[in-house]
Amino acid sequence: MKKSSTSVQELPAAAAYRPTPPPAWRPRTDPAPLLPDPEPYRALGTDAAADADPALLLRLYTELVRGRRYNTQATALTKQGRLAVYPSSTGQEACEVAAALVLRAQDWLFPSYRDTLAVVARGLDPVQALTLLRGDWHTGYDPHEHRVAPLSTPLATQLPHAVGLAHAARLKGDDVVALALVGDGGTSEGDFHEALNFAAVWRAPVVFLVQNNGFAISVPLAKQSAAPSLAHKAVGYGMPGRLVDGNDAVAVHTVLGQAMERARRGEGPTLVEAVTYRVDAHTNADDATRYRDAQEVDTWRAHDPIRLLEHELTRRGLLDEEGIAEVAEAAEEMAARLRERMNAEPALDPMDLFAHVHAERTSQLREQEAQLRAELAASAGEGAGDQR
Known part of the structure; x- marks a missing residue:
């Protein structure tokens, strides 16, 4: 039997429908002020650095040198079997030190697994900062006491936690801002997007610092994101994006400071992208020569955060050869104490x-x-x- 069908033309005419034209669409927020500048912000060699507090500059320099020595000592400890793994942040010290020094006592730091320098600069015991990487119990320190969340090995999971804490503090009326650190690879995780969306909707007092060091293990940024910059992602969530030279410690401190104060005033979150470079391999278990060449690394070594700040300080007469030697000696003493304590067998219960x-x-x-x-x-x- 032939199956009957009804064509579109044979359908009964619908009732007359004359929709009222919608009003002209307008964005709820002007996107222009949210967009990052075309070039990363830099302070060293400009009037911004000249006007900076000399005490802050010297503190930044001291922590940078100490952080570099911490990285080399911790990497050596992995070769001696005292650490299971260590993700070095050599080349990124300016991001981590500036992040720690911009915080007030009541603020919270939410680090990733590579941010041991940030938590040490925040005041954590250098040995406790390595406890997780050593394979000992829990995270090795009391997060509430230090206002430092556990060093996070899973990518980006600390970001929603930072938003939740910041939102809760705002509801309670507490003067608290959360600073959450993440790498460029972490921006490819769902937690990153969820955290930014909730933070913007709730206007939570939280600042996101993306340390764009060029690679997610062996995957270059070009294979992770097609965005003009990671800072451009901010406008999609309704928050401002800032782009900064991640090897310029003064610039990172300035940009983060502005973002922290904006959050403290109740104006909501900010996404900051610090353009830097991971000079060492992803971890001691990684062979970086398989996915990048030595010339690229050497180019970034010439933009070393310690040398950049050291040049500024010596040019202004705030640091001389004697001062440089004193800072290096103090860093060596820290490394010796760290080595001695890490070489002692832990008493495990x-x-x-x-x-x-x-x-x-x-x-x-x-x-x-x-x-x-x-x-x-x-x-x-x-x-x-x-x-x-």
Whole structure:
């Protein structure tokens, strides 16, 4: 039997529909002020650096030198088996030091796994900053005491946490700003986009610092994003984007300081992209020669953050050869203490497995704890019997 069909022309005419033309569409926010400048902001060699507080410049320099020595010492510790892994931030020290020094005592820092220098500059014990990378228990320090969230190994998961804390602080009326650090690879994660969207909608007092060091392990930025810059991503969420030379410590401190104060005034979040470079490999387990050439690295070494700031300080008469030597000597003393303490075998308590998991231990945890205690006691008894 032939199947009947109804053509479009045979459909019954719909009731007359004459929609009212919509009003002319206008963006809710003028995007122009949100867009980053075409070139990264630089301060060194300009009036901005000349007007900067000399004490701040010297503090930045001291922390940069100490941070560089920390990186080399921690990398050496991996070769000695004292650390499981270490993601060096050599070449990126200006981003991390400036991030730490721009914070007030009540503010919070949300680092990624590469940001050990930032947490040490914030005041954390240098050994505690390496605890996670050593494979010891938990994160190695009390986040609430230091106002430093755990060093985050999963990419970008710390960003929604930063937004949540900042939003909660705003609801409570606390004068707190959260500064969240992430690498260029982390901007490809969903957590990055979710965090920026929530932060902008809630006008949360949070600042996002993207350390664009050129690579997500071996993947160059060109294969991660087609955006003109990572700072341009900000306009899509309704927040301003700033672009800064990540090897210019004064510029990074200035831009982050402005973003922090904007957040503190209740004007919402800012996305800052610091253009820098990862001179060392991704970690000690990575062979960077497989995906980049030595000439590229050498070009960035010529734009070294320590040498740039050192030149500014000596030019202005704020630093001389004696001062340079004193700062280097203090960094060596720090490295010696770090080496000595890391070479000591840690005193590990297996019962720490059950500490700081829940405020009140669950029945399952109590059962597991009792089982482990019994096994340890039995093992100790067998050892004593063997000695007899």
